[in-house]
Amino acid sequence: MSPSRIDMKVRFGSLELKNPILTASGTFGYAREFxxxxxxxxxxxxxxxxxSPVQRLGNPVPRMCETASGMINSIGLENxxxxxxxxxxxxxxxxxxxxxxxxxxxxxxxxxxxxxDCAERLTAVGKEVGGVDVLEMNISCPNIKKGGVEFxxxxxxxxxxxxxxxxxTDLPLWVKLTPNITDIVALARACVENGADGLSIINTxxxxxxxxxxxxxxxxxxxxxxxxxxxxxxxxRMVYQVARAGLGMPICGMGGIRTAEDVAExxxxxxxAVQVGTLNFADPNRAAALVDELAELCxxxxxxxxxxxxxxxxxxx
Numbered sequence: 001m002s003p004s005r006i007d008m009k010v011r012f013g014s015l016e017l018k019n020p021i022l023t024a025s026g027t028f029g030y031a032r033e034f035x036x037x038x039x040x041x042x043x044x045x046x047x048x049x050x051x052s053p054v055q056r057l058g059n060p061v062p063r064m065c066e067t068a069s070g071m072i073n074s075i076g077l078e079n080x081x082x083x084x085x086x087x088x089x090x091x092x093x094x095x096x097x098x099x100x101x102x103x104x105x106x107x108x109x110x111x112x113x114x115x116x117d118c119a120e121r122l123t124a125v126g127k128e129v130g131g132v133d134v135l136e137m138n139i140s141c142p143n144i145k146k147g148g149v150e151f152x153x154x155x156x157x158x159x160x161x162x163x164x165x166x167x168x169t170d171l172p173l174w175v176k177l178t179p180n181i182t183d184i185v186a187l188a189r190a191c192v193e194n195g196a197d198g199l200s201i202i203n204t205x206x207x208x209x210x211x212x213x214x215x216x217x218x219x220x221x222x223x224x225x226x227x228x229x230x231x232x233x234x235x236x237r238m239v240y241q242v243a244r245a246g247l248g249m250p251i252c253g254m255g256g257i258r259t260a261e262d263v264a265e266x267x268x269x270x271x272x273a274v275q276v277g278t279l280n281f282a283d284p285n286r287a288a289a290l291v292d293e294l295a296e297l298c299x300x301x302x303x304x305x306x307x308x309x310x311x312x313x314x315x316x317x
Contacts, residue, residue, distance in 0.1 A: 017044040025049060045134075204231070252275055253267075257279060
């Protein structure tokens, strides 16, 4: 069979994605930055930088460096804020959406009320301007001092926050989960029971780096997020744990994806789609290239529909 005959479509909740490959928040800007570097139309969708109620300048430098099998960073969720997003970014993203790509707008706040405010205002942007197909709640970022991971490590608190945001938006609501927790299934269950439409698993793992010559932290904030291939085995484990819990919720898996085989591993573990992140810094065209490579892999595996891979992990002998 030719790769061109492989059915690459997947159903993610209420959405039909043309293939299972999106780009991850914080690694792909607002998409326009990449339009001369890759074929955006090849992707199922993109996730924007995290949007907060007001503009953020992010953390002091140095705030990013390469490490073994990945990178560590503490960007601090620098972004244009809701008003800047409406004026500067949404019109372009609306064009991507009309062309068939799903625009996932990641958002966050430093307080409970800021999360709700951001969800409500971004929903209004979507109705008035476009460019907002999905809201992705970031309750998992280790790179801001308030909010983020503090909301994402207590299932009861996370559940209340998801419920409050669910009440102010009719858009699909995905929740991005932290790996920095003992029981990710309990966290996922709380999000699902309170109105989440999808789960993004996982965000970065809390880490740090030291320059032995200066005896200083490699990143100004000391504690940072680790991403890239180093975290893939952990991400796979957590995707599988949540998938086998039978919560009835689609999962977007992420963490160290570089090859079509990596994508297939996440699908087999139970993810319906994936987001490619750190790889975008090394090769801005790799995420789009993975679409064709995944189709070729499907031919090798003898499957006609990529969805046939989802949740097919075999246990035992």
